[in-house]
Amino acid sequence: MLKIGIIGCGRVADQHVTEILKIRNCEIVGVCDKEILMAKQLQERINVGRYFSDVDKLFELKPDIIHITTPPQSHFELGKRCLESGSSILVEKPFTLNVSEAKQLIEIAEKLDLKVTVGHNIQFSNAANRLRNIIKSGYLGGTPVHIESLWCHEHSNDYINDKNHWIRFLPGKIVHDLISHGVAIIAEFMNCDNPKVVAHGHVSPILRNMNEESMVDEIRVHIYDNDNVTAHYIFSSQIRPIIKQFRIFGPKKSLIMDHEHQTVIEFTSNYKYYLNHFIPPLIDAKQHLGNFINNIVKFMKREHYYEAGRKYLIECFYRSVADNTPVPIPYKQIVLTHKIIDDIFNQIY
Amino acid sequence: MEESNFISSYNDPILITGSNGFIGHKVVETLLSYGFKNLRCFVRSSKNISSLKQVIAPFDKARVEIFEGNLLSAEDCKKATKHVRVLFHLAAGTEKSFAGCYMNSVVTTKNLLESILRNKTFKRFVNVSSITVYSNKNLNRNKLLDEECEIDSNIIGRGEAYSWGKIMQDQMVIDYNKKFNIPYVIVRPGVVYGPGKKRILGLVGIDTFGFFIHIGGSNIFPLTYIENCAEAIVLAGIKKGIEGEVFNIVDDELPTCRSFLKMYKKSVGNFFSIYMPYCFFYFFCYLWEKYSKWSNGQIPPVFNRHVCAIGYKGTRYTNQKLKNLLDWKPKVSFNQASKKYFDYVKNGDN
Ligand SMILES: NC(=O)c1ccc[n+]([C@@H]2O[C@H](COP(=O)([O-])OP(=O)(O)OC[C@H]3O[C@@H](n4cnc5c(N)ncnc54)[C@H](OP(=O)(O)O)[C@@H]3O)[C@@H](O)[C@H]2O)c1
Numbered sequence: 285m286l287k288i289g290i291i292g293c294g295r296v297a298d299q300h301v302t303e304i305l306k307i308r309n310c311e312i313v314g315v316c317d318k319e320i321l322m323a324k325q326l327q328e329r330i331n332v333g334r335y336f337s338d339v340d341k342l343f344e345l346k347p348d349i350i351h352i353t354t355p356p357q358s359h360f361e362l363g364k365r366c367l368e369s370g371s372s373i374l375v376e377k378p379f380t381l382n383v384s385e386a387k388q389l390i391e392i393a394e395k396l397d398l399k400v401t402v403g404h405n406i407q408f409s410n411a412a413n414r415l416r417n418i419i420k421s422g423y424l425g426g427t428p429v430h431i432e433s434l435w436c437h438e439h440s441n442d443y444i445n446d447k448n449h450w451i452r453f454l455p456g457k458i459v460h461d462l463i464s465h466g467v468a469i470i471a472e473f474m475n476c477d478n479p480k481v482v483a484h485g486h487v488s489p490i491l492r493n494m495n496e497e498s499m500v501d502e503i504r505v506h507i508y509d510n511d512n513v514t515a516h517y518i519f520s521s522q523i524r525p526i527i528k529q530f531r532i533f534g535p536k537k538s539l540i541m542d543h544e545h546q547t548v549i550e551f552t553s554n555y556k557y558y559l560n561h562f563i564p565p566l567i568d569a570k571q572h573l574g575n576f577i578n579n580i581v582k583f584m585k586r587e588h589y590y591e592a593g594r595k596y597l598i599e600c601f602y603r604s605v606a607d608n609t610p611v612p613i614p615y616k617q618i619v620l621t622h623k624i625i626d627d628i629f630n631q632i633y
Numbered sequence: 634m635e636e637s638n639f640i641s642s643y644n645d646p647i648l649i650t651g652s653n654g655f656i657g658h659k660v661v662e663t664l665l666s667y668g669f670k671n672l673r674c675f676v677r678s679s680k681n682i683s684s685l686k687q688v689i690a691p692f693d694k695a696r697v698e699i700f701e702g703n704l705l706s707a708e709d710c711k712k713a714t715k716h717v718r719v720l721f722h723l724a725a726g727t728e729k730s731f732a733g734c735y736m737n738s739v740v741t742t743k744n745l746l747e748s749i750l751r752n753k754t755f756k757r758f759v760n761v762s763s764i765t766v767y768s769n770k771n772l773n774r775n776k777l778l779d780e781e782c783e784i785d786s787n788i789i790g791r792g793e794a795y796s797w798g799k800i801m802q803d804q805m806v807i808d809y810n811k812k813f814n815i816p817y818v819i820v821r822p823g824v825v826y827g828p829g830k831k832r833i834l835g836l837v838g839i840d841t842f843g844f845f846i847h848i849g850g851s852n853i854f855p856l857t858y859i860e861n862c863a864e865a866i867v868l869a870g871i872k873k874g875i876e877g878e879v880f881n882i883v884d885d886e887l888p889t890c891r892s893f894l895k896m897y898k899k900s901v902g903n904f905f906s907i908y909m910p911y912c913f914f915y916f917f918c919y920l921w922e923k924y925s926k927w928s929n930g931q932i933p934p935v936f937n938r939h940v941c942a943i944g945y946k947g948t949r950y951t952n953q954k955l956k957n958l959l960d961w962k963p964k965v966s967f968n969q970a971s972k973k974y975f976d977y978v979k980n981g982d983n
Contacts, residue, residue: 293732294732295733297732302930321743322732322735322736322740325732325735325739329731447677583931586927586928
C-alpha cells in the first residue's frame with residue numbers, strides 16, 4: 285500500500301484527491317497546508333489521514349509520494365524538502381519557475397533514487413493517449429515534420445480582481461500557469477534537446493479594457509530544431525470558440541487532436557479531380573462518427589470523464605514508484621518543456 | 634434616524650467587506666444615506682470599482698476610505714479592522730469548488746475575527762450568511778422556514794460548495810463568540826435581485842440542458858430586492874439589543890415561481906420552457922445521483938434528491954423577526970422592484 289501525502293489544500297488539491305481516492309493500493313496518510321484551516325477542511329471532507337500546517341509533521345509519516353499542489357513559487361523548495369525527506373513527488377504544473385530549478389529537482393531525485401513527475405494531466409486524456417498510440421504505431425511515416433499547438437483561454441475573475449494573486453508574480457504572469465499543457469505536448473514529440481525559440485507576445489484588447497496592460501495574454505511562438513522538426517505554439521485569450529488543439533504533420537500522414545472535444549482525426553488523403561471535393565468530406569464524417577462512438581462507449585464503461593487524464597497520470601506514476609519502472613513523463617521532456625517556456629518569457633517580458 | 638437607537642455613532646469607523654460586490658455597494662450606499670460618515674470599504678482591487686464610486690459620489694461630506702487588500706492576508710485584515718466599531722462582512726467565496734468557497738468564506742472570516750480580538754472598542758460583527766444554509770428535511774411541504782429551522786447537517790452530500798462554506802462561516806463566528814465574546818449578528822438573505830444581477834432563476838428551474846425546465850411551480854420564490862436587503866443588513870449592524878440574533882431576509886408580497894416566470898417572460902422576452910412537476914424532477918435527481926455514484930463521479934452529483942428537496946419541495950418564508958426586532962419594512966414594493974429589475978435585465982444599465 286503506497287502512502288500518499290498532499291501539500292497545499294486548495295482547489296487543485298481537491299482535484300488530485302478526488303482521483304487518488306479512486307486508485308487502489310494507496311492511502312492518503314496526511315494533508316498539509318500552511319493555513320491549518322485549509323488542511324483541516326480537506327481532511328474532514330475526505331475523512332482519511334491526518335492534517336498539519338507543518339510539512340515536517342507530514343514527513344514524519346514517511347509518505348512514499350507527496351503531491352505538491354501549492355502555488356508554483358513554492359514548488360522548488362517544497363519539492364526539494366520532500367525528496368530530501370525520502371518521498372517521491374508529483375508536482376502540479378508548472379513544475380518549477382524555470383528550467384534550472386527543474387533540472388536541480390530531477391538531479392536530486394535521481395541521486396536519492398526517488399521519482400518526480402509533473403501534473404500535465406491533459407497529456408494523458410483519452411484522446412491524447414489514443415493519439416500517442418497511433419503515432420507510436422508509425423502512422424506518421426517517419427519523424428514529425430511540423431507540430432502545432434493551439435491553446436485558447438478565457439480570463440477568470442480570480443486573478444483579474446485580485447492584484448496580489450500569485451499568478452501575477454510568476455515570470456510569465458497569467459500565461460505561466462497555463463502554458464505548460466500546450467508546450468509539453470510539443471516537447472513530447474519534438475524529441476530534441478535545445479531547439480531555437482522565437483516568441484512574440486502582446487496584450488489583448490480584453491485585458492486592455494480591464495486596465496491590465498502589463499500582462500501579455502496573446503503569444504505566438506516558432507520553435508525549430510536546426511533543419512529538423514519545427515513547431516508553432518499559439519496561446520490566445522481572444523479566439524472563440526475556445527479551441528485546444530494539437531496538430532502533428534508527418535512525411536506521410538498527419539493527425540489532429542482536439543482536447544476540448546476529445547477527438548483524434550486523421551488528415552484525409554487527396555483524391556483525383558472533383559472526387560477530392562466529395563470523398564474526403566465523407567471520410568471525415570465517418571471519422572467524426574467513429575470518435576463519437578468511441579467517446580460514448582468509453583462513457584458507458586465509466587472511463588470517459590473530465591479528469592480521466594489526471595487519474596491515468598497519477599496511476600502511472602504510482603505504478604512507476606511501486607514497481608521502480610520508468611516514469612510516465614520522461615525527465616528530458618520536463619526539462620525541454622521548461623526550456624521552451626523560459627525562452628518564451630525571456631523574449632516577451 | 635435617531636443615533637441613540639444605534640450601537641455606534643455616525644462618526645464611528647465602520648468596515649464593509651465585499652463592498653464592491655452586488656449587495657456590498659448597496660450596503661455602503663444605505664449606510665451613507667443613514668448618515669454614517671466614516672466608512673472603510675474593503676476591495677480586492679480598486680481597478681474596477683465604478684459602481685462603488687458611483688454610490689459614494691453624492692456623499693462628499695463623508696469620509697470613505699477604499700481599502701485595497703485581500704482578506705486571506707492576516708496583515709491586511711489587521712490594518713483594515715483597526716479602530717473599527719462595526720464590521721459588515723459580505724465578502725464570500727461563491728465558486729464551485731469546496732476548497733475555494735472555504736478559503737474565501739471561512740479563512741477570510743477567521744482572519745477578520747482574529748484581527749478584532751484585541752480591538753476593545755469593537756461593537757458588532759455582522760455576518761452575511763444565506764438562507765441556503767437551512768435544511769427543510771423535517772419540514773412538510775409548504776411549512777414555514779424561519780430562523781429556528783435546523784441547519785443542513787448533510788451539506789457535503791448536497792454537493793453545494795457555496796452553502797457548505799456559508800455554514801462553516803456561521804459556525805466560525807459563533808465559535809469566536811463563545812470563546813472570545815465577539816458580539817455578532819447573522820443575517821440570511823433569500824434570493825437577492827436587482828440591477829447588477831442578471832440570473833436569479835435558480836429556484837424557479839434549471840437551464841443546464843440548453844432550455845429552461847421550470848420546476849418551482851406554485852412554490853414561493855424567496856426574493857429580496859437589493860435595496861430592501863441592504864437596509865435589513867444595515868439595521869442588523871446598528872440596532873441595539875440584538876446580539877447573537879439571526880435574521881432571515883425576504884420581502885413582502887413574495888410571488889410564486891410560476892407567476893414570477895410569467896412576469897419575467899412578459900417583461901424581458903419570451904423563451905422556451907417546459908414545466909416538470911416536483912415528483913418527476915425528484916425521480917430524475919434520484920437517477921442522476923445513482924448514476925453519479927455508480928460511475929465514480931463521471932457526472933458530478935449536482936442533481937441529487939437533497940438539492941431537489943431544498944430547492945423545490947415548497948417552503949414558506951417569513952420576515953416577521955426582521956419587522957419585530959429591527960423595525961424593518963421593505964421600502965421598495967414587489968411591483969416597483971420587479972419592474973426595475975426586469976428593465977435592467979432587458980436593457981442593461983442604460
Ligand atoms: N446575491 C445573493 O442572492 C445572496 C443571497 C444570500 C446571501 N448572499 C451573501 O451576500 C454576500 C454578498 O453577496 P453578493 O451577491 O454581493 O456577492 P458578490 O457580488 O460576489 O460579492 C462578493 C465580494 O466578496 C469579495 N471577496 C471574495 N473573496 C475575497 C477575499 N479573499 N478578499 C477580499 N474580498 C473578497 C469579492 O471581491 P471581488 O470583487 O474582488 O471578486 C466580491 O466583491 C455574500 O456573503 C453572499 O454569500 C448573497
